[in-house]
Amino acid sequence: MSGAVRVGVIGCADIAVRRMLPAFAASPDTEIVAVASRSAPKAQRVAARFGGRAVRGYAGLLELEEVDAVYVPLPAALHERWVRAALDAGKHVLAEKPLTTNATRTGRLLDLARDRGLALMENVMFVHHPRHAAVRRLVAEGAIGELRSLSAAFTVPALPDTDIRHRPELGGGALGDVGLYPLRAALHFLGPGLEVVGAELTRGSGREVETSGAVLLRTREGRTAQVTFGIEHAYLSRYELWGSEGRITVDRAFTPPADHVPVIELHRAGGHEQIRLAPHDQVAATIAAFVASVRAGAAPAGETLRQARLLDDVSGRAA
Incomplete structure (x- = not known):
């Protein structure tokens, strides 16, 4: 096209x-x-x-x-x-x-x-922001040694009572709305072999859907991920990667505004480094990726399906 x-x-x-x-x-x-x-x-x-x-x-x-x-x-x-x-x-x-x-x-x-x-x-959208590719490169280059684990969280303040995310008949709930982000981050950095070890989904008072949750995951190689999410919390959007020789921290990880200056925090025994990147509009980047997929007549589907299976597994474990 x-x-x-x-x-x-x-x-x-x-x-x-x-x-x-x-x-x-x-x-x-x-x-x-x-x-x-x-x-x-x-x-x-x-x-x-x-x-x-x-x-x-x-x-x-x-x-x-x-x-x-x-x-x-x-x-x-x-x-x-x-x-x-x-x-x-x-x-x-x-x-x-x-x-x-x-x-x-x-x-x-x-x-x-x-x-x-x-x-x-x-x-x-966050997977189209170049900050996460930069984090992947740091890990691949050995900046934190061997990758051992990931911790990720996405929580947002309480939504109005009338919000559709409180309605089970419309597919509401914290897991699919905000839990998807840190789970996708775990897939993004730890690979497709993730399995759910344990999960807890909690309903806030008077709610018909889960309003928060926590998940523990692992890979066959023994790497672990701890994921937290919720829709009745103070705002938090971050992930952290731990390695054998250091760690990487990323704040405002999932929904940064277009003018936000992305920072990657690199912590090692020798000290602490802030790696600043140019601002990037991840909404525009997502549309560019979609246009490329339209012109190719296909779109990458592997991570979408793996993510859907993870969401199902979390729901099953927590039931």
Whole structure:
């Protein structure tokens, strides 16, 4: 595919309006051609702000020939239906995380996209920030000796009672919303052989979904990961890698703003070093990765499926 990827947006969720639509509008490689909502006035307001035609109802957007790809920011429980519908309509898809609510459904959608020659990408943005590639290089170069373990946490302040992440019928809960990030970091640095040793999911008072959790994981080689997450906590977004000769700490790891100066803290016996990198817009980087996948007619699927299996394993262990 040459030229800009023509994007339709299925749903006007907060993350779409606050982060993704501005990034699609700013990218020279994407053009917003349609915005769909169950509410016609809402679709009209969002389309007037970011461009494209307003469409009432999600199915109508998928019928538009001028739409090459769709972005799906709907609640997690609705992803499977509308991602499948988009793939059946011949559209490439960027969907909010988690891609579905279990690994079997995720695998089926990834298989369908592969069979149709379409890109299907889950919107896990932090993996596209170059800071984490720089951390990987430091580890590979032996900056902390042999890697022994990882600790990662992502917690956010309490959400309003009306937030969809408190609703089990919409796929709510802390695990898929914020727990996914530190679990993905563990996969990112410790590799695909991770298995869940133990897990605890806790419901806050009066909640129908888990609002916090902790997970212990290990690899066959004996490396370990400790993961913590929650949606009723003080904000924390960080990971730390321990090695035989030092450790690496990364703060504001998962959702840094575009103007944030990334810092990698390197601690060794000889002292402490701060490695400062140039600011980087991981939202724009994610869109660039999606565009590349659309033009290739495929998207990397391995880590998406492994992540889905980990989420299932955590739920099973904690049950």
